[in-house]
Amino acid sequence: MSESDRPVVLIVEDEPDVAETYKLWLRNDYEVRMAHDGDEGLDLLDDSVDVVLLDRMMPGLSGDEVLERIRERDLGCRVSMVTAVEPDFDILEMGFDAYLSKPIRSEQLHETVENLLERSEYDTLLQEYYSLVEKQATLEASKSSAELEESDEYDELKEEIGELKSELSESLGGIGDDADFIATLRGLSNGEDE
Amino acid sequence: MVKTNKLSENMYDLSTVLDFDALDSVRPGTSLLVAGPAMSGKEALAMDVLKDGVGNGEGAVVVTTNDRASSVVDEFRTDVPEMDDSQLGVVDCRGDNSGGEAAQSGAYTHHVNSPGDLTGIGIGITKALEGLHKSGRDQGRLALVSLSTMLTYTDKKTVFKLCHILSSRLDSAGYVGVFTIDSGAHDDQTLQVIKQAFDGLIEFREEDGTRQARVMGLTSQPSEWKEL
Structure with missing residues (x-):
């Protein structure tokens, strides 16, 4: 830092x-x-x-x-x-x-x-988004649908995922240009081994 | 860019390829995951979706980890004789640069070293889209075949992000995307995660010796399983 x-x-x-x-x-x-x-x-x-x-x-x-x-x-x-x-x-x-x-x-x-800073911010949001989606998938795999319906944690998670998704779609104009597109993909390859 | 007519508002009708109500008016920018066991016809479906578009005068981009660019071009020429070569772009990610394709044609082909070279794939897609845009194809469809191969080169996190970024790019372009995955080759959690990167899902299965399909995510309720 x-x-x-x-x-x-x-x-x-x-x-x-x-x-x-x-x-x-x-x-x-x-x-x-x-x-x-x-x-x-x-x-x-x-x-x-x-x-x-x-x-x-x-x-x-x-x-x-x-x-x-x-x-x-x-x-x-x-x-x-x-x-x-x-x-x-x-x-x-x-x-x-x-x-x-x-x-x-x-x-x-x-x-x-x-x-360029916005691209880094996008990478961070996308990483956060992925973590939540993975968490959701884990919950869905370990609980029955009845249990999920009762779960506040699951509700909150779904809400957070929705919010992040719309935040991502606004960031970088929704990947509207080629340079943003390629640079974002390059960021994926760079971070792959972490 | 001057947009006099609102082409981007034109819906895509995919129901001529797969007869479901949910597919008859698909919003531009929609990305669909096509999941099913091996040999269930997902890849043929993805190609048919593109060929149908080409028949309507739209552009097509094929990103393939399995087939030679030249075979894809040949297949499109055979199945859609009215196709103009400028309607098709192929990004061949097999990493087999054995050459011999220079004499191919006007169809745009781009070779990437490996299915794990995401930047290279992005550059190929960008150039293909640019070519289609220049030749006046403002509507089009992209197929990526297959995510299962990509998952053997890179982890699910990276593939998820790739799908998300590609979907966003297709959304900006007003294209429709179809991405195939072999549901038998990955664990449930991986499939569950990858699904989340898409707007909808076309699922195939074999039941009592028949092929069935259903569509999820595009309408409030999933469709019933339907025999093909």
Whole structure:
């Protein structure tokens, strides 16, 4: 856990002016950490980091290499690539969760970070939803339907499941876009071995 | 996106494939689980649902863990001769990249390394949907055959979440989804959990030497078992 309850954003950017600008924009809403190259970025990464803004072109480790190490370490953070040019390849297949092309405006940066945080929130809700559904299945397997009808616990569970289901359908616009869809599936594969 | 006509409001009639009242007006975005023992016709039903849609000019996406993409394309061409290749997308997850399919056709095929590669499957589905959308197919049906194979590659928690996410994606696309599972291959609790990720259930069984089916979840009461 971080010291504050605010989400943690790690900026990995070799140009100090650019990094400072991002920090200035984000610091009111998030706890911001800064790394000046890929190695430092990997050092600063731990479970408390929610979102990484990763410059693609840096001296030393490239953004792609840093991403690969992040995925290997199986950290739950979401990663947005920051590029100088609009990428001409399929961003989704590369394993990034989002991308921002320079120059970035404050509003864009906020939108991207918020969307990535919402995806993490979705993952959490989905995990909670699964736990309750599994609990329901266990109850149904161990009790008769008469017993279930009497059970307050079962009633409450069903109600909670209903609430979570509608919360999920509103989150991320109900998985309305391709990037959200792929990133959510990627989150499943990443978390599989836990 | 400009939506002049409210195509997404068009209901899907699946009762021409399986004659149940509950299936004659299925809301876009509905995902159905098709459960039954081995050889009970669930996979044929899933394919028939898609072929019927193709016959109506709709799009179709087949996600298969069992069949070669080329055999799926051939089967659709044979059974729905009026099909335009642009109506069909196949995501082949067998992980057998033996190649030799390049000359296939205009039907979109995507190969995924393994039924456990969920991101790859997602990318395949995304591209298939994108292709269908570009060719003007705003209605369509997706089949995933089968969840039982996926359950041998990954745990029930992951498959449950996958089903939930796919259902949400199909809901946004206004598609109907049919997902098959071999009810004899998993314990009751697994089936019970997986069912919860769907809007409804089509169940098959063998009784007194006849094949029977019923539909649950789409209407307030489950349908009666009906001989096929």
